[in-house]
Amino acid sequence: MRAMICGYYGQGNGGDEALLVTLLQMLPANVTPVVLSANPALTQERYGVEACPARAWPEIWQQLRRADLFIWGGGSLMQDATSWTSPLYYAGLMALAQSLGLQTLAWGQGIGPLRRPWTCWLTRWVLGRCSEVSVRDQASAALLKQWHIPALLAPDPVWALQAKPGDGSLALPENRVAVNLRRHPSLTPERLQCLGEALRDFQNATQAHICLVPFQKSQDWAMAEALTRHLPGNYQIVYREDPRELMALFQGVRLTIGMRLHSLIMAAAMGSPCFALSYDPKVKQLMQDVGLPGWELQTLPTDALVISETWQAYFQDNQALSQEERQNLRQQATEHRTLLTRLCAN
Incomplete structure (x- = not known):
């Protein structure tokens, strides 16, 4: 089974990279992940997964046609506080996967802030067509309940991340x-x-x-x-x-x-x-x-x-x-x- 995973990856953000690692930890063994990344070479080298450039639309199209499952991989992807183009990008990918008949999962999401009526409508539309949805906070769960979209509520997936000490070269004082x-x-x-x-x-x-x-x-x-x-x-x-x-x-x-x-x-x-x-x-x-x-x-x-x-x-x-x-x-x-x-x- 092939799963395309989409998020704010390859941007050097420790929190979003942690969401990706946690998701990879949780993926069943029968799944081959393909990660959309702003730095696919680094993502592939660091995590040992296949990666695809996040804006290479011809390659994304080919990967989607080979995939069985499309996953929004955690974070506040659908929000318009920082940019109105961000929800357009993520919703566009989700809608494309849904039009191809893939199973779609909005995983570990924090919804909003949504300050524009059209981004609110778009978010509701794509989430309502997802196979499954999970959210990470009470506010997101309440919003989806208001929209009559069933969703699993659980704490942010990074709570379950497995920490790994470094090489020991950095000695930090106790206090x-x-x-x-x-x-x-x-x-x-x-x-x-x-x-x-x-x-x-x-x-x-x-x-x-x-x-x-x-x-x-x-x-x-x-x-x-x-x-x-x-x-x-x-x-x-x-x-x-x-x-x-x-x-x-x-x-x-x-x-x-x-x-x-x-x-x-x-x-x-x-x-x-x-x-x-x-x-x-x-x-x-x-x-x-x-x-x-x-x-x-x-x-x-x-x-x-x-x-x-x-x-x-x-x-x-x-x-x-x-x-x-x-x-x-x-x-x-x-x-x-x-x-x-x-x-x-x-």
Whole structure:
């Protein structure tokens, strides 16, 4: 059986790469995956799968004609907050697969934000024609219920990702804090300055080693470098391309301060206490679903000392998700596999 897998792959985004690896872990053994990727050579080399250029339409057409199953492989693919062309691309591929009579699966999806009536209509139309749908949060499930589209609700699949330690060449101190920021309009220069000052004060008070963890170089690296200008020392920027090694970085971290959804999921899954800086409804939804503390960036305190003292309290409190809670989330996340098993048995 051949399955074409479509997502935001080959773009250097650690969270989306983690979704791909988790999906590949869950695929039944009788399935040969073909991954649409912006960097097919790297995807093929790193994961040992066949890959196809994500915009090579003649090749995509040929691959679809040979496929049995088409999968949206996790993430917020149908949203128009960043671009109106993105939902058009993903929905177009799904509609093409459906017109060819393939079984189609929207897997581990977070739906929205959908701010335009036509993107909302398009999303409802293609999801209503899918063979199976699974979503990762309550808001997406509620929207599909309103649309009368049946869907499996389970936590984000990355909760079930199997971490893999790196080669051991990087020795990290025990008293460490992980920080992930990404470029976003809500993270204004003034807020970034305030966060940098707060992190400096926090480090002076706790003597913590600061690990700045970019998930996507193009958006996160500059934010990490901006924070280093506030720190007196005892920090490093740690980047991992393999999502399994990226997840392993959070083992033993005393506190994770994260913007990206999957920085928080990976850290929480590895037993690190988390503090969220929400820039998107999906992060706010995670905070509600799992009970993570944090602020929305638009309501971030303007006093760096208030931010620092709040982080210090969570650093000292050290309240991570319990082992039982993490195990339950991992187990529930594996429910996304049931749809794969069912479709691939047909």
